Amino acid sequence: MPLRLVLVGGGKMGAAMLEGWLKQDLTPSDVVVVEPFADTAEMLTQKLGVKTISSASELPDDAEPETIVLAVKPQKMDDAIKDYKRFVADTCVFVSIAAGKTIEYFERHLGSSAAIVRAMPNTPAAVGRGITVCYPNPHVSNAQRDWAHTLLESVGIVDWVDDEGHIDAVTALSGGGPAYVFLLVEVMAQAGIDAGLPADLAMRLARTTVAGAGELLHQSDEDAATLRKNVTSPAGTTHEALQVLMADDALQPLMTEAIKQATRHSRELAS
Numbered sequence: 595m596p597l598r599l600v601l602v603g604g605g606k607m608g609a610a611m612l613e614g615w616l617k618q619d620l621t622p623s624d625v626v627v628v629e630p631f632a633d634t635a636e637m638l639t640q641k642l643g644v645k646t647i648s649s650a651s652e653l654p655d656d657a658e659p660e661t662i663v664l665a666v667k668p669q670k671m672d673d674a675i676k677d678y679k680r681f682v683a684d685t686c687v688f689v690s691i692a693a694g695k696t697i698e699y700f701e702r703h704l705g706s707s708a709a710i711v712r713a714m715p716n717t718p719a720a721v722g723r724g725i726t727v728c729y730p731n732p733h734v735s736n737a738q739r740d741w742a743h744t745l746l747e748s749v750g751i752v753d754w755v756d757d758e759g760h761i762d763a764v765t766a767l768s769g770g771g772p773a774y775v776f777l778l779v780e781v782m783a784q785a786g787i788d789a790g791l792p793a794d795l796a797m798r799l800a801r802t803t804v805a806g807a808g809e810l811l812h813q814s815d816e817d818a819a820t821l822r823k824n825v826t827s828p829a830g831t832t833h834e835a836l837q838v839l840m841a842d843d844a845l846q847p848l849m850t851e852a853i854k855q856a857t858r859h860s861r862e863l864a865s
Contacts (some may be wrong), residue, residue: 694863
């Protein structure tokens with residue numbers, strides 16, 4: 595019984611990807627979602643029309659899925675992964691978006707012959723503006739790599755790396771990056787409040803400014819440094835603020851240390 599795709603985990607990221615797939619090459623009948631939480635499963639069925647099951651045991655042994663996307667949290671992967679070893683075949687590719695879980699981890703649980711793509715997307719996938727970086731093991735065929743690329747491209751840009759070690763830094767930079775941007779909005783708004791603005795206006799200014807600047811960056815052919823300079827008049831108010839933010843002990847070393855610590859923890863999650 596050939597089955598095109600099994601999505602393991604229908605949470606925010608899994609659901610975001612699923613919506614993208616259904617707008618592209620897949621139909622609801624192509625997909626089965628394994629989702630143990632009844633409320634989430636019901637929402638996916640009602641909203642997207644896909645079939646949901648509560649556990650892998652409900653998949654028949656002859657299901658023969660072409661793709662199994664593992665979208666559960668890293669801490670839950672040990673419990674989830676053992677149920678899918680029976681589907682390992684030349685015709686099936688596993689795509690994992692679990693932070694820190696390495697190719698070696700999946701080969702240990704699924705067997706050394708499994709075709710595995712390790713991928714790291716980020717949450718702007720929910721609005722089709724994500725970026726995903728991938729690394730395949732040697733058992734992934736060219737056709738399977740192209741198919742994984744097509745799946746992930748439905749929610750944003752896709753890049754591939756030749757060194758799996760880069761995925762941990764990708765996790766730190768782009769995987770966690772949206773949270774850093776949201777924090778920027780928070781601290782900008784608080785700075786506005788501290789400067790005397792009403793709280794609702796300060797938040798609206800910060801939120802709209804960051805969103806607008808991101809869209810400008812998205813649409814522009816110029817790099818971020820050039821766009822920054824375009825906004826900065828010599829001896830003007832922005833220049834004064836950047837003197838603080840670009841000091842030797844300010845934003846860059848803080849961000850460098852943050853990415854370093856997140857990369858380190860991504861590697862720890864592999865154990």
